[in-house]
Amino acid sequence: MRKRSLAALCTATALGVILAIPTAALAADPHPSGFRAWTDNTRIHLDFGSSPRPKRLKVHLRKPGTAAPVATITSFESTPDEDPCSPSCQDDTDPETGIRSAPLRLADLGTYSVDVVYDGTLSEPIVHKDKATLTYGLIPRVTALQVVGTPHLENRTVTVKADAVGLDPRNDTERPLPNGKLMLESAGTSTPVYTDAAGHIETPFTFTGTERFDAGSTTGVRLTLRPEKEWENSPLGQSRTVPTGPRPASKITLDAAKVSAPDGSKAPVGGRLTFKGADGTMKPAPAGTWVQSRDGGWAQTGEDGRFTAQIPVSGRISGLITLTGSAWLWTSYATVAVDPSTSAGFHGMSTTLTQDRKVSLTGKLSAYDLPAPAKLKVLVEFQPHDSSEWITKATRESAAPAGDSTRAVTAALPYPGPGYWRMRYVGAPGIPAGPAGASGIVARVNTAIPEFNAAPEPVKAGRPIAIGGKLTHTRYYNESTWTGYGGQPVRIYFRATGTTAWTLAGTTTTAADGTFKTFFTATKDGSWQARYDQATYDHFAATSREDLVDVQ
Structure with missing residues (x-):
């Protein structure tokens, strides 16, 4: 037993020695992900990212193929970030991560290899040879x-x-x-x-x-x-x-007078761009000349002046191909008729947002070349102003006869917050979906009367009642920041106990901080309420709580 224990101890001791040896190998490069090194005519540039500059940093310059440095650089200055908005202007918290040397004064012109040396995690030298090449010349x-x-x-x-x-x-x-x-x-x-x-x-x-x-x-x-x-x-x-010299007249000749494709798509149309030469003959425009299609992008001519452009199909609005901005040719254009094939899509939508938070939508759904009467399914969709996602808020059906037709599709919905609206025909077998243009942003400013009081309670008949409170509003698209809303009319309403009808008692105007105060004579028991119901076109209405006053 003793021999085995001693042998085990010796083995463990030996193994301990063996395991202790690699502890020196725990030293490592403090920049394991690397760094950038580059040169200009006279400087060495380094960028270690957001990490601290390594300790005892120096750069050796040497002639290629040799080992001995001809110059060593140990002094560096900070340089501005080359792209302060990458990945974004908000995310770049350290705009100065690069460093550079002073302009170098070397003895000889020529090409030099750049070696970068600094301390490792245990102060051992880390050497990066040939990190860049300096061309030091005129x-x-x-x-x-x-x-x-x-x-x-x-x-x-x-x-x-x-x-x-x-x-x-x-x-x-x-x-x-x-x-x-x-x-x-x-x-x-x-x-x-x-x-x-x-x-x-x-x-x-x-x-x-x-x-x-x-x-x-x-x-x-x-x-x-x-x-x-x-x-x-x-x-x-x-x-x-x-x-440039005199610009000759140019001419765009299209292959077809009409194109046909589903509404909302693009239809190819070929053509040729030529100009009138000095000898009076028509010659092809230089290869690579740009022509533009209205809303359909750009196309370039080939060696023979030919091009293929994309014409956007938006109802029956004609297509237009133009040559503009050329320093060599006069402007020219050509039009092509557009005939939508079997399809349906929206060409216009109006929205109304009332002060009591109701959204009314009307879209114009146009159908083309339908082979038979059909019911077209329409989604009413909303996109919050801070999102890219479209949310379905309602579904409608629009009856369309055979052939061509235009029908109004309407919807009235509660206001979900600031954002965009659109109506979209979803498509059906044999009737492709066309455009679904979105509205501009639909929004109003929120208002509230969070403070309201009628006092004193109770009050003797014939004595004054003080009605006071505060009207507040938010900033556009920011419903968490409320401030007083000054210079606005607030109407005061009264409802006698035992009745259901509210009557207008009077109107007051808010002070600069949104507060208001006015007085009435107490005559009977009842409830008081303040309303901002003459809201401007860009604000919602607001109503205060009810405050019951006992008149004795």
């Missing part, structure tokens, strides 16, 4: 841009002349940029161009002929020359508005 800047020529649709080529310099980040001096890569672009195309040994460019550039007018201009298109890694409006690039 920073290009366009100093002159000139466009020679007036492009027009049948000759869209111009000559671009420009000069560019390079800023040396080592000493902030500028010199002509030799063999520098720049991007020459318009809205429709982009192409690389290169400076010569003296930093000069002279090159042809051909527009696509599909560009729209430059913003703020009705005579030309935009042309930009910029460094390769910069954005269009970079201060290192330059842009020009290039006037």
Whole structure:
């Protein structure tokens, strides 16, 4: 027994030693989900998210293929969040999570590997090699841009002349940029161009002929020359508005004079866009020219000027295809008749919300090409203003004869709160459902008379009775915030004991804080009540409690 116990003890001790060894391996990277590292022309950027900056953070720069760093960076400054509204403006509680180095002053131009080093959870070094690459070279800047020529649709080529310099980040001096890569672009195309040994460019550039007018201009298109890694409006690039030549007349020719599809759908219609050339013949518009369908989106032409657009079917409103905003062609349009096939849908709805919280709805249900009389099922639906869900509040049936017809569908319902209403035909076999347009928001402001009192109680006949209280209202769509409602008429009603009819005793006006007070002469036992029943168009009415006064 003793030998076994001793052996077990030795085994346990040995195992304990073995288990104790990995405790040093509990050290870990404090940023296990990673971090971002990137560079611009002269700086190193890091972003560790919302986590604290790691301890003893430093960045090594080294030439690719070598081990020894040529520079080490240990000082960083905070930078604003690149997108302060991601995931949302409310959720971004830490708008400054990024850091960056100061502009670097390195001995040599060239490409450098970026290694990031910081302390692990047990102060051991965590090394992330090759997290980014720094291209440390001359920073290009366009100093002159000139466009020679007036492009027009049948000759869209111009000559671009420009000069560019390079800023040396080592000493902030500028010199002509030799063999520098720049991007020459318009809205429709982009192409690389290169400076010569003296930093000069002279090159042809051909527009696509599909560009729209430059913003703020009705005579030309935009042309930009910029460094390769910069954005269009970079201060290192330059842009020009290039006037276009005479715009020829354009013509839209549709394949069909009429389209047919269920109400509320879209029907395809083909066509061709052409223009009148200098020789008098009609020629196809450049491929990629945009035409627009009224409420149906955009379509682009092909090489032969052809396009296929989508025409929205909304009752019998004709379809419209237009060409607008082209810097190369005059505006043109073409119409196509629309004939709804068998279907039904709503084309208009009116809503009325009374001060006593009643919603009245009237929808115009149009049916087209029905093969036989039918009863069309309609849902009356409500969407709360703070929701995307439609809730069915009522169901109606509308009888429709064969062929075409338009019938009114009505509903009167209690007010459920601020929101939108619609009537929707749900569809039936052989009769597809058409549009179900929603109303605008339907709402009024809540009012209440939470404080009301008639005093004294009891009171002697012939003595005055003081009637007082307070009228309050909420804010739009916010039924939890109540404030006094001043400058409003409040009517006071009296009902003698033993009777059922209320009579108007008088009217008073609320003070700025919503309070009101008025006096009457006591004549008989009865109940008093205050009503806000002359509510404005955007407020509900309100009624106070009843207060019984004993007159002796």
